[in-house]
Amino acid sequence: MQTSNQIPGPPGHFLFGNLAEFKRNPLACMIAWQRTYGDLMRFKLGAKEFYLISHPDLAELALIQQQEDFVKIYDANKPNGLALILGQGLVTSSGDLWRKQRRLIQPVFHRSNVYTMLPAMAAACHKLMAKWDVLPPDATVNIADEMLRLTVEVITQTMLGTSVLEQIEQIAPALEMSLRFAAKTAMNPLRPPLFIPTPDNRRFMRARRLLDELIYGIIAQRRANSAGNNDLLQMLLDTEDPDTGEKMGDRQIRDEVLTIFSAGHETTATALTWTLAKNPETLSRLKDELDKTLGGKTPDVNDLDRLTYTKAVLEESLRIRPPVGITLRKVAKDTPLQGRSLKAGDIAVFCIYNMHRHADFWEQSERFDPSRFLTADKRNKAYMPFGIGHRHCAGTHFALVEGQLLLAMLLQKYDFQLSGDDLPEMEMVVTVKPVGGLPMRICRLGSNSAGN
Numbered sequence: 524m525q526t527s528n529q530i531p532g533p534p535g536h537f538l539f540g541n542l543a544e545f546k547r548n549p550l551a552c553m554i555a556w557q558r559t560y561g562d563l564m565r566f567k568l569g570a571k572e573f574y575l576i577s578h579p580d581l582a583e584l585a586l587i588q589q590q591e592d593f594v595k596i597y598d599a600n601k602p603n604g605l606a607l608i609l610g611q612g613l614v615t616s617s618g619d620l621w622r623k624q625r626r627l628i629q630p631v632f633h634r635s636n637v638y639t640m641l642p643a644m645a646a647a648c649h650k651l652m653a654k655w656d657v658l659p660p661d662a663t664v665n666i667a668d669e670m671l672r673l674t675v676e677v678i679t680q681t682m683l684g685t686s687v688l689e690q691i692e693q694i695a696p697a698l699e700m701s702l703r704f705a706a707k708t709a710m711n712p713l714r715p716p717l718f719i720p721t722p723d724n725r726r727f728m729r730a731r732r733l734l735d736e737l738i739y740g741i742i743a744q745r746r747a748n749s750a751g752n753n754d755l756l757q758m759l760l761d762t763e764d765p766d767t768g769e770k771m772g773d774r775q776i777r778d779e780v781l782t783i784f785s786a787g788h789e790t791t792a793t794a795l796t797w798t799l800a801k802n803p804e805t806l807s808r809l810k811d812e813l814d815k816t817l818g819g820k821t822p823d824v825n826d827l828d829r830l831t832y833t834k835a836v837l838e839e840s841l842r843i844r845p846p847v848g849i850t851l852r853k854v855a856k857d858t859p860l861q862g863r864s865l866k867a868g869d870i871a872v873f874c875i876y877n878m879h880r881h882a883d884f885w886e887q888s889e890r891f892d893p894s895r896f897l898t899a900d901k902r903n904k905a906y907m908p909f910g911i912g913h914r915h916c917a918g919t920h921f922a923l924v925e926g927q928l929l930l931a932m933l934l935q936k937y938d939f940q941l942s943g944d945d946l947p948e949m950e951m952v953v954t955v956k957p958v959g960g961l962p963m964r965i966c967r968l969g970s971n972s973a974g975n
């Protein structure tokens with residue numbers, strides 16, 4: 524059996540390993556390393572060993588068949604990465620707490636329940652379009668920012684029965700800052716601990732306080748007036764532990780609410796942003812389908828089923844620009860993986876981005892081609908935008924329904940054109956997004972494609 528030392532990888536600095544190169548551009552490093560060293564390679568950040576896994580068979584072995592040996596990286600007693608913001612919510616918790624909370628929260632995301640949220644999603648989109656309608660013709664907007672505001676409105680209205688758009692100018696930078704900080708700490712063991720008041724640490728603490736105030740404020744407001752609500756927040760407030768009869772504590776409710784808020788808007792905003800930046804032929808075929816199927820109206824549940832090309836564009840967009848580019852696990856004990864031996868305590872990085880472009884699984888993998896998802900059997904084991912195994916995305920249906928609905932509404936009413944010649948570079952800050960946003964010209968289409 525090959526030991527971890529024999530797994531190929533780049534040479535590195537004796538103290539810092541590959542940190543300098545990795546810090547400059549993690550995604551570019553992972554793409555280049557897979558090309559040079561293959562589907563299972565190792566690298567070092569400081570003293571910490573990482574394995575980069577870019578083959579779906581290895582991902583399936585680790586995340587499904589050997590899931591007990593590959594555990595979430597977060598430790599409740601020593602929070603790092605996303606757990607610094609999200610505490611013990613669904614994304615960052617493990618063991619019995621995670622199992623209990625997942626069982627509790629999952630029904631909110633069942634297909635039939637998500638369908639009841641369609642009117643609230645559509646209302647959020649109408650609100651955005653009303654704002655755009657008073658812009659000068661051919662105005663240029665930062666679509667990444669606009670999609671973020673749209674998906675923030677969707678997630679808060681559907682899950683928390685409220686809007687935070689009035690505070691968005693404070694919330695968006697606080698979230699962005701915290702996510703950047705979390706991404707850096709997760710992959711950089713040499714960062715100073717939070718109790719050392721470096722400027723970065725202080726900025727992070729300030730941002731986290733702002734998010735705390737927001738979420739605790741929403742919880743308090745609901746406690747004061749809970750009549751007629753049956754959303755996620757109400758369910759978290761009402762649930763009693765079947766064994767103890769106790770209600771969930773405010774801290775746990777805060778963690779779950781902030782988790783669903785964060786996991787549920789950045790990801791879909793990024794997916795919509797990249798999709799709207801697609802080539803004119805794709806967008807024109809999309810519009811044809813929308814015109815024929817909807818004739819200007821807002822789609823309902825049955826329409827969504829018939830919008831097969833719209834769905835295929837979204838799916839292909841999630842392949843070529845997966846919003847979640849990697850997922851991380853800690854190796855729980857010395858573990859064999861397909862003839863290689865991985866060491867306890869090391870970190871496995873499952874690179875969704877590389878798998879989605881793996882030449883063994885995708886023909887012309889760099890080409891954007893929605894027809895990959897129009898065939899009767901479109902399954903491909905190298906496709907995993909929502910992760911795989913027991914920790915796969917809880918919001919998969921929500922995201923697909925939301926994505927399809929919002930795309931259908933926006934593209935019926937506006938034309939979107941890149942304001943520069945090329946797409947901006949990508950960067951990975953938890954999600955894989957355009958560096959500096961995505962400026963686009965939006966032009967309102969004729970009045971018979973009203974998207975009412």
Ligand code: HEM
Pocket residue numbers: 613614615625782783786787788790791794845846847850851907908909910911913914915916917918919921922
């Ligand atoms: C295009 C949109 C989305 C993408 C690409 C995406 C992707 C993912 C991925 C890859 C994971 C697994 C991470 C891992 O294995 O460590 C995940 C987990 C999760 N996602 Fe999503 N997601 C999206 C939208 C959403 C939405 C809309 C929600 C909620 C409203 C959501 C809630 C969650 C939660 C709660 C988890 C943690 C599940 C668990 O560990 O039990 N996601 N997501």
